[in-house]
Amino acid sequence: MARNLSMSEAVNEALDQEMARDPAVIVMGEDISGGTGSPGEDDAWGGPLGVTKGLSVKYGDRVMDTPLSESAFIGAAVGAACSGLRPVAELMFVDFMGVCFDEIFNQAAKFRYMFGGKAETPVVIRCMAGAGFRAAAQHSQMLTPIFTHIPGLKVVFPSNAYDAKGLLVQSIRDNDPVIFMEHKNLYDTKTDVPEGLYTIPFAEANVVREGGDATIVTYGQTVQRSLDAAATLASEGIECDVIDLRTLSPIDMDTVLESVEETGRLVCVDEANPRCSIAADVSATVTQEIFDSLKAGVRMVTAPHTPVPFSPALEDIYIPGADRIASAVRQTVAN
Numbered sequence: 001m002a003r004n005l006s007m008s009e010a011v012n013e014a015l016d017q018e019m020a021r022d023p024a025v026i027v028m029g030e031d032i033s034g035g036t037g038s039p040g041e042d043d044a045w046g047g048p049l050g051v052t053k054g055l056s057v058k059y060g061d062r063v064m065d066t067p068l069s070e071s072a073f074i075g076a077a078v079g080a081a082c083s084g085l086r087p088v089a090e091l092m093f094v095d096f097m098g099v100c101f102d103e104i105f106n107q108a109a110k111f112r113y114m115f116g117g118k119a120e121t122p123v124v125i126r127c128m129a130g131a132g133f134r135a136a137a138q139h140s141q142m143l144t145p146i147f148t149h150i151p152g153l154k155v156v157f158p159s160n161a162y163d164a165k166g167l168l169v170q171s172i173r174d175n176d177p178v179i180f181m182e183h184k185n186l187y188d189t190k191t192d193v194p195e196g197l198y199t200i201p202f203a204e205a206n207v208v209r210e211g212g213d214a215t216i217v218t219y220g221q222t223v224q225r226s227l228d229a230a231a232t233l234a235s236e237g238i239e240c241d242v243i244d245l246r247t248l249s250p251i252d253m254d255t256v257l258e259s260v261e262e263t264g265r266l267v268c269v270d271e272a273n274p275r276c277s278i279a280a281d282v283s284a285t286v287t288q289e290i291f292d293s294l295k296a297g298v299r300m301v302t303a304p305h306t307p308v309p310f311s312p313a314l315e316d317i318y319i320p321g322a323d324r325i326a327s328a329v330r331q332t333v334a335n
Contacts (some may be wrong), residue, residue: 003191008051008270010161010193011126011182015052015088017197019059022086025172027055028064028073029090029126048092049128049187053134064231074100074125078108078177081123088171092183093139094127097146108177109152113168124168128273129157130183131319137307140315142220142272147179148186148249148281152203154178159223161191162248173199179282183221198250205252207259211239214329215259217282218269219245226269238333248278253285260286264295265332269320274302295335299328 005013019025030049032260033056046053056063066073070091076090091097097104105124111119131140147155154176158164164182171178208223209230218225223244241259245251260266266286269277279300287298301320309315 002194002323004190005193006159006188006190007161007164007182008049008187010165011051011168011194011265012054014165014172014230014237015055016058018166018172019062020171021056021197022159023062024084024108025088026062026064026080027052027059027088027090028066028077030066030068030073030092032056032101033063033065044269049184051182052090052185053167063077070096070104071098073132075107077123077125078103078121081108081121081177082111082119084300086122088124088125088126091125091127093135094129094143095138095141095144097127102215104153104177104179105150109150109310112176113152115258116129118294121177122175123170124180126180126182126186131179131303131308131315132183132185132221133231134310135184136310140308141305144181144248144272145277145281148278149164149249151274152176153249154247156202156247157181157183157220158246159183159186159244160189161193163200163206163244165193166198167246168282169197170199170202174202181220185221189224194230200246202247203250204246205255206244206246207241207255208243208244212239212263213238213240213333214265214267215241215243215256215263216260216267216325216329217243217245217256220271222271222325224270225320225322226325227244228322230327232322232326238329240329245278250308253282255291256282257286259292261290264293265329266298267301267325267328267332269325270299272320273305274300275305277302296332299332301325
């Protein structure tokens with residue numbers, strides 16, 4: 001049976017059900033169990049936005065508060081994964097990855113390769129990403145390109161509650177390190193989510209809308225913005241495929257190429273900065289692989305190459321919106 005859950009509830013349920021199923025699954029992070037049992041409070045808050053609330057009371061010392069040292073507890077999570085556990089480490093914001101990047105890209109990402117395929121590191125690093133939360137330049141970045149560049153890491157970015165649960169369960173069960181990104185602006189968005197456990201395989205993009213005039217490729221928060229743009233364009237007689245990548249490494253380029261071969265036009269939408277972004281990667285791959293199928297030049301709709309502004313008015317302009325996406329599609333269809 002499906003219920004209407006928010007993305008934060010879906011993430012919580014995935015953790016809860018996987019911890020109940022597999023005693024090797026542990027959760028660690030800053031302030032995820034602090035306060036449990038204190039006067040007037042039966043449960044911990046569950047992280048900065050309460051996503052893991054309820055797990056501490058239920059699973060005791062399998063939910064661990066960590067010091068305010070990302071390098072320490074991410075290193076501990078990687079070590080635990082090498083020792084038979086399946087840690088899910090919650091890093092408050094993806095922006096904090098810089099202080100623990102050695103543990104991620106020099107250690108966890110390389111163990112399988114360095115030890116001839118015999119080493120497994122089943123660690124999931126959950127983190128919030130993206131702008132629009134009025135959290136300023138140090139807590140709002142979309143750093144997906146940094147992680148997709150590193151061989152050995154898997155990178156996941158759901159756009160809705162249903163995908164969040166299925167992809168997180170898949171990530172926990174995977175034997176390689178997974179960077180699991182959650183857009184903080186999507187935590188309250190709801191969709192139907194089955195009660196039982198289910199998985200969504202990596203590298204299977206979701207065609208969330210079909211149309212023959214142009215292809216829009218995106219992920220995360222900009223999926224809904226792309227759907228809004230496609231609805232506006234449909235009223236003008238322009239029909240678009242909208243593809244939600246869901247996982248960025250591995251990435252499902254087959255679905256993208258198949259769509260663009262049919263439509264002949266591509267618009268890549270990415271909240272990340274434009275240089276070396278997912279949009280740039282997809283654009284380059286399409287141009288290289290099926291250049292002769294293109295009827296017009298590929299267009300990218302991205303954030304500008306600047307830090308995320310704190311000003312609400314500027315931040316709203318910073319994030320690719322439906323109007324900008326629709327304008328890019330109109331321009332490519334006109335050529």
